[in-house]
Amino acid sequence: MNNVTFIGLGVMGFPMAGHLQRAGYHVTVYNRTISKATAWVKHYGGVMSSELAQSVAQADVICMCVGKDEDVIATLQGGVLEGAKQGTIIVDHTTTSEECAKQACLLAAERGLFFIDAPVSGGQAGAENGQLSIMCGADEAIFALALPILSVYGKLVKRIGVVYDFKLIS
Numbered sequence: 001m002n003n004v005t006f007i008g009l010g011v012m013g014f015p016m017a018g019h020l021q022r023a024g025y026h027v028t029v030y031n032r033t034i035s036k037a038t039a040w041v042k043h044y045g046g047v048m049s050s051e052l053a054q055s056v057a058q059a060d061v062i063c064m065c066v067g068k069d070e071d072v073i074a075t076l077q078g079g080v081l082e083g084a085k086q087g088t089i090i091v092d093h094t095t096t097s098e099e100c101a102k103q104a105c106l107l108a109a110e111r112g113l114f115f116i117d118a119p120v121s122g123g124q125a126g127a128e129n130g131q132l133s134i135m136c137g138a139d140e141a142i143f144a145l146a147l148p149i150l151s152v153y154g155k156l157v158k159r160i161g162v163v164y165d166f167k168l169i170s
C-alpha cells in the first residue's frame with residue numbers, strides 16, 4: 001500500500017497529497033492543469049504524470065479530490081478505470097451525491113477495483129494542517145487497508161457504512 005496516486009491538486013488536494021509525500025509514501029500526482037502538478041513536485045518532490053491512465057498504473061491506492069459529481073465520473077472514465085491494476089482502491093474525497101458514489105462504486109467493481117466514498121470536512125486549514133474529518137462509505141476490510149493513508153491527513157476518519165451492499169444485489 002505504498003504507491004499512492006493523488007488526482008486533483010486544488011485547494012484541498014494540493015496539501016493533502018503533500019502530507020502523503022512527507023509521510024514517506026511514493027506519491028504520483030495528476031492534475032488536469034499541468035502547471036499545478038509541476039508546482040506540487042517543485043514544492044514536495046515526488047512524481048507527476050500528465051496522462052491520467054499512466055498516472056494510476058502503479059498505484060495501490062488512488063485518491064481523488066476533484067470538483068463535483070460529473071468531474072468524478074469524467075475522471076474515472078477518462079483514464080482511471082482503464083489504467084488502474086485490479087485490486088486497486090479508489091478513495092474519492094470529492095463532495096458528491098449518493099447517486100454519484102453508487103455509480104462510481106459500480107464502475108470500479110466492474111473493473112475489479114474497490115471504491116471508498118470519503119468526503120472531507122475541515123476546509124483549507126484542515127487540509128493544510130492534516131486535521132480533516134473524513135466520513136467513509138466502504139466495505140470494512142477495504143476501509144481498514146486504506147485507513148493508514150487517510151489518517152495521514154485526517155484527525156477523525158470514520159467508516160459510516162457501505163456505498164453498495166453487493167451481497168444484497170447478487
Ligand SMILES: NC(=O)c1ccc[n+]([C@@H]2O[C@H](COP(=O)([O-])OP(=O)(O)OC[C@H]3O[C@@H](n4cnc5c(N)ncnc54)[C@H](OP(=O)(O)O)[C@@H]3O)[C@@H](O)[C@H]2O)c1
Binds near residue numbers: 011031066067122123
Ligand atoms: N475548499 C474547501 O474548503 C472544501 C472543504 C470541504 C470539501 N471540499 C470539497 O473538496 C473538493 C475539492 O475542492 P477544492 O476546494 O480543492 O476545489 P478546487 O480548488 O476548485 O480544485 C478542484 C480540483 O479538481 C480538478 N478538477 C475539477 N474538475 C475536473 C475534471 N473534470 N477533470 C479533472 N480534474 C478536475 C481541478 O483541476 P484543474 O486545476 O485543472 O481545474 C482541481 O485540481 C470539492 O468536491 C469540494 O466540495 C472543499
